[in-house]
Amino acid sequence: MQPTATRDKRDPLELRKQWVRRFVNERVLHLMILPSVIAVILFSYFPMPGIIIAFKNFSIFKGIWGSPWARNSGFEHFVDLFNSPLFGLVLRNTIAIAVLKLSLLLIPPIILAIILTEIRGTGFKKVTQTISYLPHFVSWVIVGGIMFSLLSPMPDSPINRVLMSLGLVREPVDIINNPVWFWPLLVMSEMWKEVGWGSILYLAVIAGINPELYEAVYIAGGGRWAKIRYVTLPSITSTFVIVFILACATIMSGFGDTFDQVFVLNTAANRSASLTLDLYALRIGLEGGQYSFATAIGLFKSIINLVLLISANHLSKRVTDKSLF
Amino acid sequence: MMRKARAIDDPILILFYSMLIVWSLAILYPFYYVVINSFNGALRYGLVLDWPRVFTLENYQIIFKDDRLLRAMFVSALRVVIGSSITVFNCSMCAFALRKQRLALCNFYLILFTIPMFFGGGLIPYFLNLKRLGLYDTFWVYVTPSVFQFFMVVIFMANFREIPDAMEESATIDGANYFRVFRSIFLPMSMPVIATFLLFAGVGQWSAYFDNLYFVRKESLDTLAGVLLRIITRSDISQYMSEMYKDWGRTQADTQGIKLATLVVSVVPVVAIYPFMQRYFIKGIKIGAVKE
Numbered sequence: 193m194q195p196t197a198t199r200d201k202r203d204p205l206e207l208r209k210q211w212v213r214r215f216v217n218e219r220v221l222h223l224m225i226l227p228s229v230i231a232v233i234l235f236s237y238f239p240m241p242g243i244i245i246a247f248k249n250f251s252i253f254k255g256i257w258g259s260p261w262a263r264n265s266g267f268e269h270f271v272d273l274f275n276s277p278l279f280g281l282v283l284r285n286t287i288a289i290a291v292l293k294l295s296l297l298l299i300p301p302i303i304l305a306i307i308l309t310e311i312r313g314t315g316f317k318k319v320t321q322t323i324s325y326l327p328h329f330v331s332w333v334i335v336g337g338i339m340f341s342l343l344s345p346m347p348d349s350p351i352n353r354v355l356m357s358l359g360l361v362r363e364p365v366d367i368i369n370n371p372v373w374f375w376p377l378l379v380m381s382e383m384w385k386e387v388g389w390g391s392i393l394y395l396a397v398i399a400g401i402n403p404e405l406y407e408a409v410y411i412a413g414g415g416r417w418a419k420i421r422y423v424t425l426p427s428i429t430s431t432f433v434i435v436f437i438l439a440c441a442t443i444m445s446g447f448g449d450t451f452d453q454v455f456v457l458n459t460a461a462n463r464s465a466s467l468t469l470d471l472y473a474l475r476i477g478l479e480g481g482q483y484s485f486a487t488a489i490g491l492f493k494s495i496i497n498l499v500l501l502i503s504a505n506h507l508s509k510r511v512t513d514k515s516l517f
Numbered sequence: 518m519m520r521k522a523r524a525i526d527d528p529i530l531i532l533f534y535s536m537l538i539v540w541s542l543a544i545l546y547p548f549y550y551v552v553i554n555s556f557n558g559a560l561r562y563g564l565v566l567d568w569p570r571v572f573t574l575e576n577y578q579i580i581f582k583d584d585r586l587l588r589a590m591f592v593s594a595l596r597v598v599i600g601s602s603i604t605v606f607n608c609s610m611c612a613f614a615l616r617k618q619r620l621a622l623c624n625f626y627l628i629l630f631t632i633p634m635f636f637g638g639g640l641i642p643y644f645l646n647l648k649r650l651g652l653y654d655t656f657w658v659y660v661t662p663s664v665f666q667f668f669m670v671v672i673f674m675a676n677f678r679e680i681p682d683a684m685e686e687s688a689t690i691d692g693a694n695y696f697r698v699f700r701s702i703f704l705p706m707s708m709p710v711i712a713t714f715l716l717f718a719g720v721g722q723w724s725a726y727f728d729n730l731y732f733v734r735k736e737s738l739d740t741l742a743g744v745l746l747r748i749i750t751r752s753d754i755s756q757y758m759s760e761m762y763k764d765w766g767r768t769q770a771d772t773q774g775i776k777l778a779t780l781v782v783s784v785v786p787v788v789a790i791y792p793f794m795q796r797y798f799i800k801g802i803k804i805g806a807v808k809e
Contacts, residue, residue, distance in 0.1 A: 215621045220695040221614035225626060228611040231665040234650060235643075236633035242642025256645075304540075307533045316534070322795055323541045329787050331724030333742050337749040337780045338547045341554070341773070350550065384543065416529070455727075456746060473640065478731050483641045490639030 246270075246488040262484065269488035278472065286468040290447040292379050294439055297448065300383060301390030302428065306420060308391065309398050324388025332449060335385060336456030339377075343367045369461035378453050386448070393435070394428050401427050433514045440504035444493040445470055469493055548784070555777040576778035585736065585757065586744060586779065592656070593723055593741040600660035601718035605711060607664050612673030613699045630667055647732055658732045659725070659740070669714055676710050677703055716794040720787055745783050749776050 215222070241256070247266030248259045262268035273279055304324070308317060327335065343351050345366035352364040367373050405423045414422065439447055446454070451470045458466040469489060477486020509515040556572055580586050615623060638646070652658040680703060688698050704711070729743030748754040754772050 211621060218620060218695075221620055222622070224610045224614040224696070224699070227607050228665040228670070229626070229629065231607075231661070232630060232633060235646070235662045235665075236637065238650075239638035239642035239646040240636060242638040242645055245641065245645075307536065311530060311533050311537070316537075320537045320541050322792065323544050325795075326788065326791065327544055329720050329791060330784060331720075331726075331742060333724065333726050333746045333749070334780055334784050337745065337776065338551055340749055341551060341777060342547060388544075456750070459750075477641050478644060483645070487639055487641045490641065494637070494639070 243487060243491060245484050246491045248484060250484040250487075252483075259484075269485045270492065272485065273488055273492065278467070281464065282467050282469050282472045285465060286444060286446050286450075286470075289375055289378060289450055289468065290443040290445075292375055293382065293447045293450070294436075294443070296379050297383055297386070297390075298432070298436060298439065300387045302394050302432065304387055304391040305394035305398060305428075306424060308395060309424070310416065321388070325392070326388070327385040328389035330385070332385075332452035332456050335381065336453070339381060339457065340368065343377075345369070366461075368457060369459055371462050371465035374457075374462045374465040377457075378450065382448050382450075382453065393431060397428050397431050398424060429512070430514050433508055433512060434516055437501065437504045437508055437516045441497050441501035443500050444496045548788070551777050551784075552781055555774060555781045557774060573774075576774040577782075579775060580778050580782065585739070586741075588737060589739045589741045589744045590782070592738060596656070596659045596725075596740065597719045597722045600663065600722040601715050603660060604664050604666060604718045605669070605714045608666055608669040608714070609673050609704065609707070609711065610699065611665070612670045613677055613703055614695075615670070616674050616677040630665075630670070634667065644731070653732060654734045654738070656738060659722070659728055659738075663718070663721070666718075669718075672710065672714075673707070676707050680706055712794060716790065719790075723783075723787065741779075741783055745779055748772075748779060 245256060245259070246269060247262055248256075249262050249268075250256070250259045254260075264271055308321065311317060342349065345364055346352070347356070347364040349364070351367065352361075355361045355365060367377060401423060406419050409419045409422055412418075442448075445451060446468050450468060454466050454468050454471050455474075458471065470493075473486045473489040473493075476482050477489070480486075505515045505517060555576055556574065614620060615626065620626075637643075647653050647658060647662075652661065684702055684706075685698055688702055693701070724742050725740065726742040726746045729738070729740045730746070733739075744757055748757050754775065
């Protein structure tokens with residue numbers, strides 16, 4: 193080998209050799225990453241070009257590339273979507289549910305976290321917390337099943353027994369099948385399921401607050417509420433902002449567990465309130481075989497979500513100086 | 518002499534305690550109701566506060582003798598075991614390789630993994646892709662797509678960085694290769710995080726219903742969650758039970774008992790494991806997330 197002094201270290205051939213040597217030394221590590229690379233390529237990258245179906249009239253026999261292009265220079269399905277009689281209903285449902293949930297579900301976990309930090313008694317605290325996280329691990333299939341049971345229209349179901357014995361209603365009510373009550377039902381059931389879990393994030397942040405800040409408030413003469421107002425809440429603001437912005441990006445999916453909820457709880461009777469964009473795409477696409485149309489819906493949804501994400505981030509930067517990116 | 522403030526003295530605290538108690542009861546009651554009524558043989562259900570009106574094990578007997586339901590339980594259990602172990606193992610392995618970020622091609626890998634979080638084809642292209650890959654209507658469609666979870670890899674990476682280099686070096690000096698180091702040092706030292714993710718992945722596999730409904734056709738591949746979803750949304754469940762059920766000649770009202778019993782069978786494993794895992798997962802989340 194030539195002495196190093198006379199060799200140009202930036203010689204591309206030499207760099208390449210070093211790189212290859214490094215690679216060979218680390219080959220076991222690359223092998224360890226390989227399954228993940230394969231999985232990502234197979235399941236995330238392969239489907240990507242398929243989005244082009246939204247602009248074509250897809251036929252299974254002709255495949256993605258053999259299918260003819262849609263009319264209106266490919267936008268036929270989008271035009272059909274916007275003109276479809278159900279589109280207004282579906283959009284209204286999706287957005288209404290998302291907005292309701294956004295406004296009502298982001299605050300309670302904070303309240304729960306604050307309550308939990310205020311109480312003493314570690315045993316009680318631990319037990320209550322454990323119980324509150326429990327519904328998060330139970331699937332919506334199960335929770336939906338429980339809801340069908342508790343809220344059943346039969347006169348002997350718990351809800352009806354309670355309502356009738358309190359004299360609030362004279363006949364048994366059918367809540368799930370009632371489009372008027374469906375949205376509140378979604379919000380309340382998701383709160384039941386997720387408030388506990390949602391509070392974990394805030395509890396972790398609160399646990400990291402410097403105790404000297406609390407002492408400062410105490411010395412300045414502040415009590416419990418002052419501490420919360422001047423120390424606890426400001427510390428969780430940035431976390432809350434991030435949660436909020438990320439939530440905005442899911443509005444078109446109904447935000448939260450909406451799809452699972454709606455999938456389980458939808459019935460013919462409540463469809464005017466329960467048909468969301470995802471459910472509509474599913475029924476028409478996977479069940480109804482109109483693959484192109486359903487893909488167009490998916491694309492529409494993703495684009496709107498992206499726009500919402502960027503807007504929410506921008507708005508937040510303007511108003512509170514904090515943002516995600 | 519200062520008297521320690523007692524909780525009872527503070528009305529706000531009393532309010533907080535009561536709210537928490539009410540909330541805990543609100544969470545527990547629906548589970549209680551379902552369990553109690555699954556043992557209820559009477560045709561009247563209602564607001565139950567203690568014991569079933571007519572205690573019976575019949576609902577469970579029917580379920581555990583039903584071939585289709587037993588098969589569904591078996592398929593679900595299988596996918597929990599296989600799915601969660603290969604997912605957790607693969608993600609930890611990948612995180613180990615990426616942890617120092619000094620790897621050749623490291624940035625390439627990270628970019629490769631990050632892009633799909635922002636772009637995707639949507640459901641239909643995903644479905645068509647599954648068919649093209651030959652996974653449609655097979656058991657593997659349940660466990661392979663979830664084998665890489667970026668969030669899991671990130672948390673493992675954060676966790677692995679906490680492990681001191683000295684441990685790794687002493688092993689390497691003794692002649693261990695990378696995989697050995699991973700297996701014998703990093704894995705055992707990350708048990709809380711591993712337990713956490715096994716729980717999450719396991720619960721995800723146990724509860725998954727969508728792939729059963731849309732990516733699989735054979736009855737023999739039905740999962741418990743899939744069967745459960747189908748029976749709770751219908752009044753006539755005989756089409757989902759095996760031949761035996763039709764011979765029973767049960768009336769409609771009794772299907773409620775069977776639905777509830779199936780529901781309980783679906784919930785019990787999760788609720789039973791949960792308190793034990795809870796020890797680990799709070800620690801696991803704090804290690805991974807807060808230290809970011």
